Amino acid sequence: MTSFDDDDVSASAAYPAEAGSHHSKSEKVDRPRIEAAVREILLAIGEDPDRGGLVDTPKRVAKAYAEVFAGLHHDPADVLSTTFDLDHEELVLVKDIPFYSTCEHHLVPFHGVAHVGYIPSHDGKVTGLSKLARLVDIYARRPQVQERLTTEIVEAMVQYLKPRGAIVVVECEHMCMSMRGIRKPGAKTVTSAVRGQLHDPATRAEAMSLILGR
Numbered sequence: 678m679t680s681f682d683d684d685d686v687s688a689s690a691a692y693p694a695e696a697g698s699h700h701s702k703s704e705k706v707d708r709p710r711i712e713a714a715v716r717e718i719l720l721a722i723g724e725d726p727d728r729g730g731l732v733d734t735p736k737r738v739a740k741a742y743a744e745v746f747a748g749l750h751h752d753p754a755d756v757l758s759t760t761f762d763l764d765h766e767e768l769v770l771v772k773d774i775p776f777y778s779t780c781e782h783h784l785v786p787f788h789g790v791a792h793v794g795y796i797p798s799h800d801g802k803v804t805g806l807s808k809l810a811r812l813v814d815i816y817a818r819r820p821q822v823q824e825r826l827t828t829e830i831v832e833a834m835v836q837y838l839k840p841r842g843a844i845v846v847v848e849c850e851h852m853c854m855s856m857r858g859i860r861k862p863g864a865k866t867v868t869s870a871v872r873g874q875l876h877d878p879a880t881r882a883e884a885m886s887l888i889l890g891r
């Protein structure tokens with residue numbers, strides 16, 4: 678798996694190599710194949726892929742896709758394996774983590790915020806706060822549906838952090854509902870997943886009041 682470089686502050690903090698202009702050796706995205714497909718799409722919609730404004734578009738789209746779908750080639754174990762000792766038996770919540778993902782039905786963006794919280798494990802290990810945001814990006818940067826994004830984040834926390842409890846709430850606007858189809862810009866979809874002690878009504882209510890108390 679590609680390691681993360683904290684010094685790179687490109688568009689994606691989690692995927693510096695793929696965000697650059699060069700084709701990383703470790704990149705698993707087949708850019709020439711994307712380029713050929715994008716040229717076909719341009720032809721299919723009745724455009725001229727050789728006109729000035731479009732001639733570099735297949736290359737640009739391939740580069741953008743390598744970045745947008747980089748999460749397919751990153752393993753959550755890599756980010757969540759960095760823990761440190763800290764005795765903390767209460768909720769830790771990182772809220773309003775912004776992200777962009779791609780609807781797997783229409784390949785257009787959906788975007789919003791994720792709120793990710795957990796009650797650390799009994800062994801006194803916690804993860805760095807930024808790792809929770811990196812976790813969101815790993816799953817967001819794939820073809821997704823919002824429900825799966827939500828449960829994948831919570832399941833990774835359960836698997837690698839062994840928390841006493843975990844909660845993930847995701848709020849999104851789907852471009853496939855805004856710019857096309859039903860055309861309802863501003864409609865928000867909210868999904869949540871809870872595990873362990875976060876099922877307890879009082880603990881869950883505390884988490885939800887922290888999440889909603891903006």
Ligand SMILES: Nc1nc2c(ncn2[C@@H]2O[C@H](COP(=O)(O)OP(=O)(O)OP(=O)(O)O)[C@@H](O)[C@H]2O)c(=O)[nH]1
Binds near residue numbers: 821822823824854857
């Ligand atoms: N549950 C869920 N549905 C989603 C998500 N993203 C997009 N969709 C929905 O996926 C559905 C796909 O429906 P289809 O009837 O197969 O496709 P469509 O004809 O393009 O549907 P419309 O969007 O209604 O025009 C739509 O209702 C979308 O709103 C998501 O993250 N979760």
Ligand SMILES: [Zn+2]
Binds near residue numbers: 781853
């Ligand atoms: Zn869609």
